[in-house]
Amino acid sequence: MTSDAKPSLTAIILAAGQGTRMKSARPKVLHELCGRPMVDYAIDAALAAGSDDVVVVVGHGRDEMIAHLGKAYGARVRTAVQENQRGTGDAVRSALPALAPSTELVLILCGDTPLVDPAELVRLKTALGAENALAMLTALVDDPTGYGRILRDGEGRITCIREHRDASAEEKNVREVNTGIYIARAAFLREAVQGLQPNNAQGELYLTDIVATASKAGVVASWTTQAAGALVGVNDRSQLAAAEDAMYTRIADRFRREGATIRATARIDASVVVEPDAVIEHYVVLRGNTKIGRGARVDVGSVLTDVEVAPEAVVKPYSVCTSSTIGEKAQIGPFSHLRPESQIEADAHIGNFVETKKTVIRRGAKANHLAYLGDGDVGEGANIGAGTIFCNYDGFKKHKTEIGPGAFIGSDSQIVAPVRIGAGAYVATGTTVTRDVPDDALAIGRAKQENKEGYASRLKSRLKAGAAKKNESGG
Ligand code: UD1
Ligand code: CA
Numbered sequence: 001m002t003s004d005a006k007p008s009l010t011a012i013i014l015a016a017g018q019g020t021r022m023k024s025a026r027p028k029v030l031h032e033l034c035g036r037p038m039v040d041y042a043i044d045a046a047l048a049a050g051s052d053d054v055v056v057v058v059g060h061g062r063d064e065m066i067a068h069l070g071k072a073y074g075a076r077v078r079t080a081v082q083e084n085q086r087g088t089g090d091a092v093r094s095a096l097p098a099l100a101p102s103t104e105l106v107l108i109l110c111g112d113t114p115l116v117d118p119a120e121l122v123r124l125k126t127a128l129g130a131e132n133a134l135a136m137l138t139a140l141v142d143d144p145t146g147y148g149r150i151l152r153d154g155e156g157r158i159t160c161i162r163e164h165r166d167a168s169a170e171e172k173n174v175r176e177v178n179t180g181i182y183i184a185r186a187a188f189l190r191e192a193v194q195g196l197q198p199n200n201a202q203g204e205l206y207l208t209d210i211v212a213t214a215s216k217a218g219v220v221a222s223w224t225t226q227a228a229g230a231l232v233g234v235n236d237r238s239q240l241a242a243a244e245d246a247m248y249t250r251i252a253d254r255f256r257r258e259g260a261t262i263r264a265t266a267r268i269d270a271s272v273v274v275e276p277d278a279v280i281e282h283y284v285v286l287r288g289n290t291k292i293g294r295g296a297r298v299d300v301g302s303v304l305t306d307v308e309v310a311p312e313a314v315v316k317p318y319s320v321c322t323s324s325t326i327g328e329k330a331q332i333g334p335f336s337h338l339r340p341e342s343q344i345e346a347d348a349h350i351g352n353f354v355e356t357k358k359t360v361i362r363r364g365a366k367a368n369h370l371a372y373l374g375d376g377d378v379g380e381g382a383n384i385g386a387g388t389i390f391c392n393y394d395g396f397k398k399h400k401t402e403i404g405p406g407a408f409i410g411s412d413s414q415i416v417a418p419v420r421i422g423a424g425a426y427v428a429t430g431t432t433v434t435r436d437v438p439d440d441a442l443a444i445g446r447a448k449q450e451n452k453e454g455y456a457s458r459l460k461s462r463l464k465a466g467a468a469k470k471n472e473s474g475g
Helices: 038-048 062-076 088-098 118-128 186-194 207-217 237-257 455-472
Strands: 009-014 053-058 077-081 105-110 134-140 149-152 158-162 176-185 220-225 285-287 303-309 320-326 349-357 366-374 376-378 389-391 401-403 414-416 419-421
Touching: 009 038, 009 088, 038 053, 038 062, 038 105, 038 118, 038 237, 053 062, 053 088, 062 077, 077 088, 088 186, 088 207, 105 118, 105 186, 118 134, 118 176, 118 220, 134 207, 158 207, 176 186, 176 207, 186 207, 207 220, 366 376, 414 419
Parallel strands: 009 053, 009 105, 053 077, 134 220, 285 303, 303 320, 349 366, 366 389, 376 401, 389 414, 401 419
Antiparallel strands: 105 176, 134 176, 149 158, 149 176
16 A cells, blocks of 8 residues: 555454364465355455455465455555464454554454454444444354353443353353454554463463453443354354355345345355346356346356356256356257357357357357357357357367358258358258358258168168078077
8 A cells, every 4th residue: 555545444354374173275264155265255344344454464375365365456455474373462463563554443353254244343333432442243142162252240341351261161151252353443452462461271362352451441342243143253164164155145135135036046156246137046056257137047057157148148957158148138058058258149049068169159140959169150140050060179279160140051060160151151961061161152062862762671681681590500
């Protein structure tokens, strides 16, 4: 960030831990849910809640982390390195030098809490008010095992947080837990974090100890979330799966509220857009930068990755489409395979067992059954018969096939590229096209048929006699 920028709210995202319980070579917070790394959700929530600046604390797998953050957020997110992972307090300490001097408030989030809702962060900021040094987000849970417990005095004021390992039997009964989300005044935070001591079961610097410090000097404000389940930190793959399910439900519900029909078993990634009146059937998977236009339908079991589907188009069951576009009212499938750079224009039809790759199928053209169309350009209204193959590859280079508008390619034709078939031309069934076909010409290239009258029964008796002889001789 530039030196003249004056952020007043800076977010610190703690993400330096290894995440041992994931049993993975990859840093925990880079594990994905709904197609995005876990840490991105915390960053997005911090940005949505009005953070002017975001500092992510990295440590374990830091090269991977820095590469990801640079790619996903560029200059909007900065990183601070925590050399040794000595606890959440030490992690915040590592971030302090990166804070702009003008920072007034610091929002602290953990990179392993992807379901956090920005509205809760705004509420927490309201709870902090103008006077308090610290506000924290708490949750009431049925099973508090593993979490820090919120301890309150007789008047209900927060006095401190006790980590599970350090808690007495009585303290363990407390069901109000620390979500690991706080807002602090910067001046208080700098001082409190410098004073932390490793007086606990793990010998770490616990960020949670700043709560007792704040409580001694004044009031620790708090906000208790209504969505307790959502704020459970993800520590292992089972919790990751549960968080992902919750996120998928959240994404589907958002599109439902906006007017789309999303069946219960569809899985729509966080980066996808579904417009109103679109129908996403059971077991559909939509990934990456996929966009489903108004009134379009994606039927059972189809998998779309980075595909733009225009309004009213239909993708019939079990189609697999990648990095392609599908025009208005076009029909794909069932069982079609659109490989990268397929461009299917409006009203075109791609049917079962048709594979396209880097090919334009222009308006109204049809390839309804069993074809391979690679590196091609199929003109408007052209018809590609069953079993047509664009022979685009000679073992060394790819070559282009051009089919003119209104051309008719008979079934079982091989089009040996590079080659051009003219507008309105007709390729007879079973032809191997090796030379350009002029506009309006008929291309026919197959062995001439011969009929031998009365020959079928003679042939059959001869074959039968031969088989009997073989049996007699025991063959
Ligand atoms: C922490 C809280 C606990 C709270 C829980 C909520 C402390 C001491 N405890 O426990 O009160 O209920 O979160 O989920 O704060 N990290 C670093 N550097 C470190 C250690 C951790 O960056 O040295 C990061 C981790 O990557 C992680 C986050 O801090 O994203 C939380 O760390 P974790 O070890 O998961 O803390 P918990 O034991 O869950
Ligand atoms: Ca955790």
